[in-house]
Amino acid sequence: MSDRPNVLTTDIRGFANPVIARRLASAGANVIGCDPGIATDGDEEGIAVIGWGSPEDIVARAAARFGGRLDAIVISPAMPAPRLKAEDLTIEALMPYFQRLAAEAIAFAGAAIKVMRPNKAGRVVFGTSSGHIGGIPGFAAYAAARAAVNGAVRSLALEVAADGISVNAVAPNFIQTETYYPKALLEDPVKGPKLLARVPMGRLGEAEEVAALVELLALGRSGFVSGQVIPISGAWC
Numbered sequence: 001m002s003d004r005p006n007v008l009t010t011d012i013r014g015f016a017n018p019v020i021a022r023r024l025a026s027a028g029a030n031v032i033g034c035d036p037g038i039a040t041d042g043d044e045e046g047i048a049v050i051g052w053g054s055p056e057d058i059v060a061r062a063a064a065r066f067g068g069r070l071d072a073i074v075i076s077p078a079m080p081a082p083r084l085k086a087e088d089l090t091i092e093a094l095m096p097y098f099q100r101l102a103a104e105a106i107a108f109a110g111a112a113i114k115v116m117r118p119n120k121a122g123r124v125v126f127g128t129s130s131g132h133i134g135g136i137p138g139f140a141a142y143a144a145a146r147a148a149v150n151g152a153v154r155s156l157a158l159e160v161a162a163d164g165i166s167v168n169a170v171a172p173n174f175i176q177t178e179t180y181y182p183k184a185l186l187e188d189p190v191k192g193p194k195l196l197a198r199v200p201m202g203r204l205g206e207a208e209e210v211a212a213l214v215e216l217l218a219l220g221r222s223g224f225v226s227g228q229v230i231p232i233s234g235a236w237c
Helices: 017-026 055-065 091-119 140-163 183-187 191-196 207-219
Strands: 006-009 030-033 042-044 047-049 072-075 122-127 165-172 228-232
Touching: 006 017, 006 055, 017 030, 017 047, 017 072, 017 207, 055 091, 072 091, 072 207, 091 122, 091 140, 091 165, 122 140, 122 207, 140 165, 140 228, 165 207, 183 191, 207 228
Parallel strands: 006 030, 006 072, 030 047, 072 122, 122 165, 165 228
Antiparallel strands: 042 047
């Protein structure tokens, strides 16, 4: 069995996740990715991928390919977040956000912990958002779903601490990716400066900066760090 750490990354096509997967692989990890847009097992840009399914099924198949040992999971669902006015926040409008960003993410963590517990070691890293901390008017559905995961981090961390498993969340905002802050928005002569004025550092963050923090929590000498939601937002929050 390889001594290289085994890492499963979700939503490998979304947000900063392609950069995260490549960074983890470059750091020496065996990486398997999955994504709702990937239906069959294969390879994508040098990263092994498995077809989409339920969180329990995906984790079980990844663990089997890893020989039964899962050292870390990076759970980072991504989806567009159109603006919704407060009066439009119906159950029907809210549920897709909570299903995709909250319930599914927490279910991935539960499935991974089931595999990690017998080995008395593991790292669970959520990719969430700091949006709900600073507040984002018009995006209450998105912010609430992200907050649900951030709210689960400490409870999960306390539950699995004695099993040597850490649970943390990386909570970005104002990161330049085509999912959330596309280059066209940044280059707009009116909207671009207005956007940057909201960020204390005066610039958008890079996907590589998110990946570096994820690497530290997933692979680095950071096992004693647990139960933390760490914003990465240029001092915005």
